[in-house]
Amino acid sequence: MTIRSVKGEKIMAFLFASLYNIMKRIYVRIYRILFCMMTKLPPNKNLVVFESFLGKQYSDNPRAIYEYMKEHDMDFTFYWSVDKRNEHLFQGRGLNTVRRLSLRWLLIMPRAKYWITNSRLPLWIPKPKHTTYVQTWHGTPLKKLAADMREVHMPGTTTEKYKRNFTEEAAKWDYLVSPNQYSSEIFRRAFRFNKTMIESGYPRNDYLYYANTTETIKDLKQKYDLPLDKKIVLYAPTWRDNQFHKKGRYKFDNSLDLSKMKEELGSKYILLLRMHYLVAENLNLSDYEGFAYDFSRHEDIRELYLMADVLVTDYSSVFFDYANLHRPIIFYVYDIDEYRDKLRGFYFDIEEQAPGPLVKTTEGVIDEINRAREVDVTTDKIYQDFYQRFCGLESGDAAKQVVDIVFEDN
Known part of the structure; x- marks a missing residue:
């Protein structure tokens, strides 16, 4: 292969990558506009959307809360937001699933009364006024989080941008589940969270x-x-x-x-x-x-x-x-x-x-x-x-505590 052909392939790869990024930004912009438009429709007060680890798993605190609500025959319609690459993990369970960021997701997510997830949603997704956003998070912190981190070494971001994006997303949360007092103190500071903390232990540990x-x-x-x-x-x-x-x-x-x-x-x-x-x-x-x-x-x-x-x-x-x-x-x-x-x-x-x-x-x-x-x-x-x-708060009834607070308050 000649030097000229190698350079040509690199140029073509660069052009394709640039075009892909442009198209992706356009898609995100259009999708966000449509999402905002959908939030203007009448909300479904009985609709709950669950998501665990970016839609990759049926697991963790959202699963525990979902299973508690199902077991107690609570009168809601449930959906699981699922990454398309992991849809097979949700099959055969009798779950209502919707592909994350799909057009169908666009019809469900903006009208839902409740979002229950254990990790951050994309920052560009606005939270409707009628939606109650329950962030369960996914661990007691040993390592520094968000605003408490000195430097961020993750790809595609800077320390300042990472902290800003994190706190902007956390501002959308209405409830944050905490496993203990130690975590509550850190979450409030690191996430700059000033709304309702549910200090119940983690539902997943029930x-x-x-x-x-x-x-x-x-x-x-x-x-x-x-x-x-x-x-x-x-x-x-x-x-x-x-x-x-x-x-x-x-x-x-x-x-x-x-x-x-x-x-x-x-x-x-x-x-x-x-x-x-x-x-x-x-x-x-x-x-x-x-x-x-x-x-x-x-x-x-x-x-x-x-x-x-x-x-x-x-x-x-x-x-x-x-x-x-x-x-x-x-x-x-x-x-x-x-x-x-x-x-x-x-x-x-x-x-x-x-x-x-x-x-x-x-x-x-x-x-x-x-x-x-x-x-x-x-x-x-x-x-x-x-x-x-x-672990002093853990006794097997954390999911009940979360459900009682969130769904009785609303």
């Missing part, structure tokens, strides 16, 4: 109380064809702001030596890997068949919590939820200095207050997993202090 039985755990293992004679380690790390392919597609550098883990632990344990929803790659675990299982695309982590005898994580908020089960937690924090000092920063000293040991090597993880068989967290003062501070 499941950890009413479903935590030997029979349920056995049924789940059989459902997912997992061995009944081995203990389960759940590895659920977070994403890194500065590790990405492009905007919206993040990558994860798995530094755990799975070969060594299989060699040392394979006779007694299996490993379930649950990557953050923002991480792009599919894991290739073909070399670890029978030991390591990829559950990254599993719809709801709550089932993985129940099955897991031990949690291995890093700075993900999963450990706040898992602590409800009073089971061992191990923190694999090989890059803690960079993450704490350069990327995000923490709200409290995890090295002093973590409800479990911190390790930086695969060997350390293996040692702590073996030691976990002898650990009784109910007698550990640090663990119990952590539980009281962050």
Whole structure:
């Protein structure tokens, strides 16, 4: 291929990319105008739209609230906003679904009385005056959020723009669900939120109380064809702001030596890997068949919590939820200095207050997993202090509290 032809291909690729971006901006502008027009139509006071993780999952706090309302036969029409790439995950459940940002979505979303979601909607979508926007969020914060972040390393934005966009979106929220007083204080400051905070515990954790039985755990293992004679380690790390392919597609550098883990632990344990929803790659675990299982695309982590005898994580908020089960937690924090000092920063000293040991090597993880068989967290003062501070509101009725407040107020 000649230099001239290479240059020609680059020019054509640039022109196509530019044209695509222009068309996308035009589409967004037209769609927003149509959305605003639809908000002028009479609202449907019985219409509730749910969305979880940008329409990628049937999960988390919105799912728990939805299931509570369905179970109690509340007289509403429910829709789930679904990303078109993930529609198959919602099939066969008897759910009313609508493709996110489609023309049909345009007919439903602006007229809905209630929006219930756990992540931000696109900033350019206006909230109708008749709509009650319930933001459940999706975790107790360890790492700095929004306005509290010193610097933002995500692609396609700047620190100033990211903070401004976040607070503009948060201004639309009518209710914000909080799992504890600690989170409430941070949410108000970091999101610049000054409306109604529902400090109820997280609805998604209700499941950890009413479903935590030997029979349920056995049924789940059989459902997912997992061995009944081995203990389960759940590895659920977070994403890194500065590790990405492009905007919206993040990558994860798995530094755990799975070969060594299989060699040392394979006779007694299996490993379930649950990557953050923002991480792009599919894991290739073909070399670890029978030991390591990829559950990254599993719809709801709550089932993985129940099955897991031990949690291995890093700075993900999963450990706040898992602590409800009073089971061992191990923190694999090989890059803690960079993450704490350069990327995000923490709200409290995890090295002093973590409800479990911190390790930086695969060997350390293996040692702590073996030691976990002898650990009784109910007698550990640090663990119990952590539980009281962050899980003290959890009792299995958070969804009820949220529904009672939101739907009785309106």
